Amino acid sequence: MSLNPEKVTPENVATETTNGMEHFHRKAHFWGRLTLFTLILMCFVPPLYMSFILDTHPGWGPIFTGLVGYAGFIGIMWVLEPITYYPTLGIAGTYLAFLTGNIANMCLPCSVSAQKAIGAESGSRKAEIAGVFGIAIASLVNIIVIVLIILGGTYILSIIPPAVESSFGFVLPAIFGAVLGQFAYKKPTYGIIAVVVGMAVLFSPIFGLIKIALCVALTISIILFMEKQKDKKANAN
Amino acid sequence: MNEEVAKVASSTPLWIMAFIFVGIVMFQALVFLKIAKKSAPDVGMSSREVKTAIRTGFISSLGPSFGIAIVLISLIALLGSPLTLMRIGIIGSAATESAAAGIGANAFGVELTSDDFSTQAFTTVVWTMCLGGMGWLLFAALFTKSLGNTQKKIEKKNPKAMTIISSAAMLGAFGYLASEQMVTSVSHTIAGIVALFSMVVIMIVAERGNFSWLKEWALGIAMVIGMASAYFTTLF
Numbered sequence: 489m490s491l492n493p494e495k496v497t498p499e500n501v502a503t504e505t506t507n508g509m510e511h512f513h514r515k516a517h518f519w520g521r522l523t524l525f526t527l528i529l530m531c532f533v534p535p536l537y538m539s540f541i542l543d544t545h546p547g548w549g550p551i552f553t554g555l556v557g558y559a560g561f562i563g564i565m566w567v568l569e570p571i572t573y574y575p576t577l578g579i580a581g582t583y584l585a586f587l588t589g590n591i592a593n594m595c596l597p598c599s600v601s602a603q604k605a606i607g608a609e610s611g612s613r614k615a616e617i618a619g620v621f622g623i624a625i626a627s628l629v630n631i632i633v634i635v636l637i638i639l640g641g642t643y644i645l646s647i648i649p650p651a652v653e654s655s656f657g658f659v660l661p662a663i664f665g666a667v668l669g670q671f672a673y674k675k676p677t678y679g680i681i682a683v684v685v686g687m688a689v690l691f692s693p694i695f696g697l698i699k700i701a702l703c704v705a706l707t708i709s710i711i712l713f714m715e716k717q718k719d720k721k722a723n724a725n
Numbered sequence: 726m727n728e729e730v731a732k733v734a735s736s737t738p739l740w741i742m743a744f745i746f747v748g749i750v751m752f753q754a755l756v757f758l759k760i761a762k763k764s765a766p767d768v769g770m771s772s773r774e775v776k777t778a779i780r781t782g783f784i785s786s787l788g789p790s791f792g793i794a795i796v797l798i799s800l801i802a803l804l805g806s807p808l809t810l811m812r813i814g815i816i817g818s819a820a821t822e823s824a825a826a827g828i829g830a831n832a833f834g835v836e837l838t839s840d841d842f843s844t845q846a847f848t849t850v851v852w853t854m855c856l857g858g859m860g861w862l863l864f865a866a867l868f869t870k871s872l873g874n875t876q877k878k879i880e881k882k883n884p885k886a887m888t889i890i891s892s893a894a895m896l897g898a899f900g901y902l903a904s905e906q907m908v909t910s911v912s913h914t915i916a917g918i919v920a921l922f923s924m925v926v927i928m929i930v931a932e933r934g935n936f937s938w939l940k941e942w943a944l945g946i947a948m949v950i951g952m953a954s955a956y957f958t959t960l961f
């Protein structure tokens with residue numbers, strides 16, 4: 489299956505757990521990169537097929553214009569999003585989430601739910617693995633649902649009651665609120681801070697796309713500062 | 726779209742490509758499940774906890790997946806099924822994808838919904854979406870290793886820091902995302918707040934009563950209560 493068969497060397501007999509995790513990360517990097525690069529190569533196939541096999545090439549000018557337009561519209565997110573979400577996704581989670589998409593509205597909520605269901609502390613190794621289970625399963629479920637809807641689209645939509653369909657107009661605030669609740673129930677103060685920072689950043693007159701990254705950076709700084717203060721107090725007593 | 730474009734947009738070769746895309750995503754998910762299962766004992770996860778995590782992922786993903794699928798239908802009308810499957814199965818939200826399609830069409834000098842939207846315009850859209858969407862893939866493929874090394878450095882300096890950073894990053898991201906959604910309309914606000922409080926109640930009940938199964942259902946239940954409450958407010 490993998491290119492690095494388990495070699496029993498003196499070094500991985502010693503510390504079992506860290507090495508287990510090292511091994512996991514090595515494999516995650518290998519398979520993550522392999523699948524991402526495969527998909528990147530695959531991304532060239534449809535446009536090349538359209539242009540040169542079907543002979544509907546629009547000329548390089550429009551293609552270039554389109555790409556520049558796209559980069560101007562959202563290009564900053566190519567860099568910002570992986571960095572913003574990395575602390576919550578972890579190594580394997582990042583490979584999974586960026587291949588399957590829908591990070592905020594599906595991957596992260598499922599990752600957190602899986603972590604909370606087994607009581608793993610966020611940021612811990614256990615949480616990282618639990619999150620991988622959550623995202624990988626979500627990715628599979630998502631694809632199956634999408635394929636079913638695409639193959640039987642109109643029929644499936646016709647049997648969904650209109651009330652249910654309109655309810656789904658509120659799917660995003662409901663998911664985001666619920667995820668916030670999953671964190672806030674143990675530490676309500678931090679939940680309130682997050683919403684206050686979120687609102688403040690939302691209404692500040694800055695470039696829209698960097699708002700979420702800014703909000704994450706601010707919240708991390710504030711909470712780290714508060715934890716430091718707590719430690720100081722604890723040490724003083 | 727006109728007939729000629731529609732024929733190309735749902736031609737067999739494009740379907741085959743779409744299913745290769747889907748196959749790659751599924752393959753990756755299965756590989757990661759396998760290596761995570763192997764590493765679970767190393768981080769102190771029992772096989773029961775593995776099952777719980779998998780079940781929770783399954784239950785939690787149903788709601789969001791349907792939400793995604795419903796939005797998807799609007800894209801099919803614009804781009805045809807195969808391209809929709811290619812794009813959404815991989816990356817980006819429906820909103821990003823529609824905007825990207827519009828940008829591609831405009832680059833060729835037509836509107837996405839106009840009768841002049843020719844096969845050449847459609848090809849421009851395919852180029853724009855496929856290469857534009859690669860940005861995330863490239864960055865994640867190239868730089869996840871560096872991010873991992875940064876994490877290791879932070880952990881060496883302060884082992885506790887990463888757990889704080891991780892939950893703070895999550896709070897920050899969702900504090901912003903929830904705020905952004907909740908200012909859309911009063912019903913959106915209600916959906917967010919009701920879901921938040923339902924989740925808090927569910928988690929507290931699950932902790933106090935030791936109902937571990939309730940935690941698996943928490944996201945699904947909170948989401949449905951939030952959505953239903955918001956829907957009822959639209960009836961008056």
